[in-house]
Amino acid sequence: MKIVIVGPLPPPIGGISVHIRRLSRLLQRQGMECIVYNESGHRGDSLNVVPMLSYRRFLLQIPFIQGDLIHFHTIDKRLRLLLGVYRLLGKKIMLTVHGESLAQQLKESSPLMRRMLLRSLKSLNGIVCVNPATTQMLLDQGFHSDRVKTIPAYIHPEDCEEDARAIPAEVHAFLDGRGFVISANGFIRQLPEGDAYGVNLLIEVMRELKSRGLAVRCLFAVLGSAGQSAEERLYYEQLRNRVRGYGLDDSFSWYEAEQTELYPILKKSHLFIRPTITDGYGVSIAEALRFQIPAVASNVCRRPEGTVLFNSGNVGELTDKVLDIMNRYRSYKEETAKLKPVDYGPDLIEWYRRIVKDIPEESQVIPHVNG
Missing domain, CATH: 3.40.50.2000 (Glycogen Phosphorylase B;)
Structure with missing residues (x-):
């Protein structure tokens, strides 16, 4: 299975960039192929990282990217609007919504832009929300319950x-x-x-x-x-x-x-x-x-x-x-x-497998959100 991840990598350090770095390392440890298109614009010392130097150029590249699933972490509204187009081209697309970015975009958009954004996102194979409130908001907007899931972004660090x-x-x-x-x-x-x-x-x-x-x-x-x-x-x-x-x-x-x-x-x-x-x-x-x-x-x-x-x-x-x-x-x-914080990396990978193999989801919310 080949996963293509789109989002930022450190530097700069931040919640999303750390999550993506840990996720890519986890995928590689489990023997999966992973390519990261880095919004931060650098390759670092990793061969599986492609620097994204221009959004416009990258948008033209997406139809030609090879992978079983493209997982977007971008908060850019323009790119989110276009994700539905790439679904029409036969790509399997997944989006993680970090923080309150999507709720804010829907709130600030015109009625037409709001409808376009929702239509684009409803066509995706899966949407991960790190916050259950965002999951509920999307369900209230008519999203299919088997395509929206709450998975917090926490993945255990490698202690070295x-x-x-x-x-x-x-x-x-x-x-x-x-x-x-x-x-x-x-x-x-x-x-x-x-x-x-x-x-x-x-x-x-x-x-x-x-x-x-x-x-x-x-x-x-x-x-x-x-x-x-x-x-x-x-x-x-x-x-x-x-x-x-x-x-x-x-x-x-x-x-x-x-x-x-x-x-x-x-x-x-x-x-x-x-x-x-x-x-x-x-x-x-x-x-x-x-x-x-x-x-x-x-x-x-x-x-x-x-x-x-x-x-x-x-x-x-x-x-x-x-x-x-x-x-x-x-x-x-x-x-x-006495606490045992949950590592949510395996849950994310399991959903990758289900989407790639077209296995329906039973529930939109993982039961151990605070496990």
Whole structure:
């Protein structure tokens, strides 16, 4: 079986790019042929990666791409509109919807564009939604239940020493220092509703914890720093100035990640926080729990089992949750150790096999979404 994957690969590091890298490696370990058309535009050191230098050129290439199934991870609405055309050409097409991108596109589209987008997507062989709310939205729009499935994007990382060595020495030194270590990650991005990844909340939490005389430090892994827009760079500097203004320079560290994995940082942390104001699942949460690190996250979507939730945007509640974990850390660690986060890679591969062999699906939602 030959699977063609279309989407980004690191760098930059991000939830979708990490998912695709792990998925391609999993396919190869299982003896399947896999080609990745990389939206990030580079080949790296992998022979199975084709750099996508131009969307227009790639759109013309698709009819000639050979494979049993083409699996798109793109969030580009123009490409999603065209997927139905490629189905008419006899291609087996699958799409993964990460986050809230599709819901936002349907909301912002004109009535005609909305109908065209839905018609294109309804013709696909399969749609994977990382969030069950998106699955339900599509079912409510009349999609066939055997073509829509909820599969979170989490795939277990390969634990290897090379990933730890790739992280700069100064980051390891910060993590190895004295006190309670909190880690978080995300992009520097503002939405109309506020800070997308809740960095502002983290800073306020750290200010409160330090005001109580607690020995605590926070490392925020910044994703996509090289590609920040002018507005994002300005906001990034404002956040850094806030940290300096609060006197948190020694206890709040910024790590601009490029190609490094998050899990070596998680393994050296006491707590992981995911304070996003919108999300699809939170792959990094499952990763933290896999390494028996307690995790706190906003309640904006279904989270992995064992996540400590707080009301999105409520800095006081988030602070209280963190304090409770710090005060009863042994108990939280014992509970986290009992959890077994699900690796969803095998579920995805099983659906590949069903689509390629035209085996009907029995259910649109995998029963162990929070298994």
